Amino acid sequence: MTLKVRDISRRPGELLDPISPEELVPLPPPYDKPEDQPGWKPINPGSSERLVCNLDGVVATSLPQPKDPEEQRRYVDQFAAGLKKLLDKNNNWTFLQPLLLSLEYCVRCQTCNDACPVFTASGGKEIYRPTYRAEVLRALVGKYAKPGGKLLARLAGNDIELNWTAISRLYELCYRCTLCRRCAQTCPIGVDNGLVTRELRKLFSQELGWAPKELHEKGTVLQLRSGSSTGMNPLVVKDNVEFIDEDIGEETGLAVHTPWDKEGAEVLLIHNAGEILSWPENPGAFAIILNAAGIDWTLASDEVGYDGVNYGLFYDDVQLARIALRHVQVAKKLKVKKIVMGECGHQHKAMVTVSDRILTGQMNIPRESCLVLLERIVFSGKIKFDPSKNDFPVTLHDPCNIVRNLGIVEPQRRILRYLCPQFREMEPHGVNNYCCGGGSGFAVMSGNNFTDWRVSVASRLKFKQILDAFADQPGPEVKKYVCAPCSNCKGQLRDLFQYYGALEKSGITYGGLVELIVNAMVDVKEPFIKWEMH
Amino acid sequence: MSAVIIIVAYFSLAVFVIVAVYRTLRVATLPVHLRWELAPVPHEKGRSHYGGSYLEEYEWWKKPRSRSLISELIYMLQEILLLRGVWEHHRRLWWFSLPFHTGIYLLIGAGALLLVAAGLDWAGAAAAGVMARAAVAVALVGHLLGALGALGLLVRRLTDPRLVAVRTAGTLFNLVFLLAVFTTGAAAVAMADRPARRLVECTQAVLTADFSAAIPGLLAVHLLLAFLLLAYLPFTPMLHFVAKYFTYHRVRWDDDPLVARPRLEGEVKELLEQPVSWSAPHVASGGGKRWIDIARELPEE
Structure with a gap:
């Protein structure tokens, strides 16, 4: 019935x-x-x-x-x-x-x-x-x-x-x-x-007062209280980033330095702090690119200012506004010229559009996507690239909050077409993409049997279109890369690929856009992309 | 009979106008909302074909916006006249939805032609006859298309498993009602003796509230149903032709940044002063604190 x-x-x-x-x-x-x-x-x-x-x-x-x-x-x-x-x-x-x-x-x-x-x-x-x-x-x-x-x-x-x-x-x-x-x-x-x-x-x-604890208590409440939904306070986050700089510096042979709290900088970069803990190569790659391009940039160590996460977008206007206001307050205090969103989809949507109308007067500081800045850098001629270093199958996942919701579609594609000889689109793609399955906070929700549901059901069509995009080389002997310029999407893809054993069975892994950019840099001698599930 | 029809006509028209205007004003005067745009936005010049926006531009706030109102107009015309969205996403419904909507548009056109014909007839102009015959032809095609569409949509509601699961008495009633209006209209026009003359006389009778005018039986039934539908329509989601302006222009495509709309900023500042009474502990509204204060403060632990 x-x-x-x-x-x-x-x-x-x-x-x-x-x-x-x-x-x-x-x-x-x-x-x-x-x-x-x-x-x-x-x-x-x-x-x-x-x-x-x-x-x-x-x-x-x-x-x-x-x-x-x-x-x-x-x-x-x-x-x-x-x-x-x-x-x-x-x-x-x-x-x-x-x-x-x-x-x-x-x-x-x-x-x-x-x-x-x-x-x-x-x-x-x-x-x-x-x-x-x-x-x-x-x-x-x-x-x-x-x-x-x-x-x-x-x-x-x-x-x-x-x-x-x-x-x-x-x-x-x-x-x-x-x-x-x-x-x-x-x-x-x-x-x-x-x-x-x-x-x-x-x-x-x-x-x-009902909300999943991953979004509320361990999400927005923790972020507002301690500075980050990861629980990192300012001291810990600076420590971790320093460690990333050292580690990535050793790996690449480049001097990697992340500036903190630089007053009057052109760019305040705000990462999703989850990157710092789970995908340290991402903030490391950002530092390499921005420094190589001579960008005047900084991270902020004031509470909330180093974590672009804003789960309020998914469930609560009050928490959304509280976090957005703090992001802007940190930027105002540093007198930066603009805020640049790291590779985090919901951060983009929360900061660039949804919060726009509560940022009145001087609070409405310019906000820009990192994808736009990266395109500018890649095509500026300031960094030398060798696209043959990225000569493996690459496809692009479009984060809903960046693409469907903000209409930022082409900058990331122009970079991939230039730097990745085997780039191919999924179908459908662009503004018609399928969600990774981790949208609206799902990627960080893993209680009870919910992870099984979100990877099996919510991610199912995404997984199918990824497999279809690589159907010409389906075996594990050819390593393939799903570029997902969004922290939550990466979290979901990680769980999805691990659940199905996609690396072992199909040679598929995932990562951000900056990793591909650094991998193609002439000055970076060793491969930056590691073919492992992380 | 004509008295009943004329009274119902004025009553229905009044109800339609009052309720439709009320519902439109109610939506139009709601407070500005947070931005909630959705790609593709057709006025994005040079980008709308792939869904891109001005946010793809490096330091977009330093550059003039490049809008294409023609693209927006073309999109709207395709949506209104050809039902572009239904064509792209629900093809099986489109085959009936298109004739249904086209029928309605033609009937609106026929109504306009009849008004002109009635006026010309009063003025003794020879063109009245041509205009009336054109109105009859348009009305007949409109009713037939409408009937075909309504019947098809009704059959789909009754047989398509995806629609059967969610059908309600209301959706079926609406379609049956519309089908009755279209079929009686088609029959009345097709079977009338000298239909052009009849329709002009009928229009004039309604316009002048001439209770003594003779309106043939089938046409009377049709008019009665049509006017009752007119009164019923604004109480239903069938008023979506009004809503569509807002859902598209004021939500999906409303992508102006606050800095570009100083008047909006004033409105937003007032809204931020609104008292809030949400009860969850973390909101800490205190039963009526201002929105902006709640956003600025953190509740005590």
């Missing part, structure tokens, strides 16, 4: 729509046999008793079971209050207009369905349909936030019940969408189901 919108509040003890790996669309060989794949980790019994698991059998949010019916009722009441705030000009001026347009004008044509990589990869699972959660919100708003709603809902046969089952499932369901906005791109009306999902996440966070 087809799942209905109102079913979200029914059958409280059951999974609403369970998913299993067997239902997913097939992958090309040698990944086409589900029995050869690692399978999904079961949720351990302790967790399943402690945590809410009533959606699809996957747990991303680790929502604790309520203590008693009273607590359930309290949350339901809070949700109802949040629903009204979401539609209120004071509380939600930030996104009210696009939200209302999306809620009130969808004609239910389902044109968006096939654009969704999660829905498609799942074999068309109803709860992953991009319109499903929007329909739930629409029905709840219609019934509980509008005058006469209860009567109208009954007449229209859309009588959804607002109860604990509904809100707990809806909360979990908000974390089955990567907010890639591919659905929005295809909607003839301009309805944005990605935005609807984000607004639901916001309601849960800003009213009920």
